[in-house]
Amino acid sequence: MKKKYVIALVGATGNVGREVLNYLASRNFPVKQIIALASENSVGRQVSFGDDTLKVNLMKGFDFSGIDIAFFCAGSEVSRKYAKEAVSKGCIVIDKSSLFRLDDNVPLVVPEANLQVLKNFKAGIIANPNCCTIPLSVVLKPLDNAVKIKRVVISTYQSVSGAGKLAMDELYKQTKAKFVFENLDSRVFPKQIAFNLFPHIGEFREDGSTDEEYKIQEELKKIIGNHINSTVTCVRVPVFVSHAMSVNIEFEDRMGADEAEELLYEADGVVVHSLENEMKYATPIDTVENDDVFVSRIRNDTSKVNCINMWICADNLRKGAALNAVQIAEELIKN
Known part of the structure; x- marks a missing residue:
């Protein structure tokens, strides 16, 4: 039994x-x-x-x-x-x-x-x-298994649901107020979130980074390995659910966009959109109530060898x- x-x-x-x-x-x-x-x-x-x-x-x-x-x-x-x-x-x-x-x-x-x-x-x-570390790890680990990752540059675009229900209510009420020419003070966020965005998630640290940025950097090291160096900027955006990330990955050896795309097609929990797909890229709305991590716009970084760019989206309340x-x-x- x-x-x-x-x-x-x-x-x-x-x-x-x-x-x-x-x-x-x-x-x-x-x-x-x-x-x-x-x-x-x-x-x-x-x-x-x-x-x-x-x-x-x-x-x-x-x-x-x-x-x-x-x-x-x-x-x-x-x-x-x-x-x-x-x-x-x-x-x-x-x-x-x-x-x-x-x-x-x-x-x-x-x-x-x-x-x-x-x-x-x-x-x-x-x-x-962390809700961004999880989808990042799902995507970066199979690539790191193939060729060691040297450095990652990450910019996150995080929905308000990551800050809880009151944060979602604040976005809704501020947005609604704007259409009748009213302004509502921010109570949850440090600045107005409706029709706005700001690079501030978590408390500021002495070095100028925020707690959220520090968490992602250190958690990636613990999950994938101390060899991964990363720099992160976290941005709060006026989206209700799902986080998006722009990611630049530098490898220690030969790795290109085509090979990375093939590896991610085989990875568990990953959905890849290439230029050949009807939907060439995923947005936060596309990933709401979906369990997978969506990867799109995989392309070579022409400014540096063994370096690629990609766009990652995932429902932060689900897989995140x-x-x-x-x-x-x-x-x-x-x-």
Whole structure:
């Protein structure tokens, strides 16, 4: 008889939490019982799980005894308070926050890129990478396997859903207000997001970079290897869902656009659009509610040898967050 698991979902009413529930149901994860948890503000609300609904319970004071796997989708502060407590009760934690990602004792996992780090995993915390690091790793790892990557220049164009539901509401309300010649102050973002964009995601660091840029640089090293050097600029754009990235990749040896395109055609979780396709490139709208990472505009960088450019798009709530976490859980239960 197939074993079934008791699951806890922390942050069940958020964007990512809801997507995790959708994936657990749609992918037929062997669930014996699932417990939805959130803050006091959400207690008593209901969330969908397949054809069923779950009543949201209070996170504070919850006893993780008897829980097999807990998905933490509620941010670093909640993970700091409760993740290790859950582990102490014998629970495996898959954490979506940035808190443990660069901890040497915590595996940071993208199943298509570095599944081997889970080989001897028994218990504890597994970190789910940044919403841009995940699709980048899916694309860069098969290329790096063929020819070592020397350097990556990345510019991200990130949708507001990466900042949560209130951020999506702010974009909607500011956009609506503009059509009746009104201006609404920004509460979630540092500047107006409607009909605008700004190169500012996360707090600024002493060297002038932001936390988001630092996360992507360091997480790529941990997932793919310390030999990868990268420089990143993160931009928030007035798009509701899905992140896009302009990526320039320099290889240590011979690699061209044609070879890279062939490698990515064979890569798991990747959809390639070449100039021969009817849809020559993917946009954020094309990738919403899609599980794959879309790659297009693969071309040689004529200014430098062994260097190519490409455009990457992915649904940040799906493969950039929830799907990756559920895939990690699926790999765990295989063992």
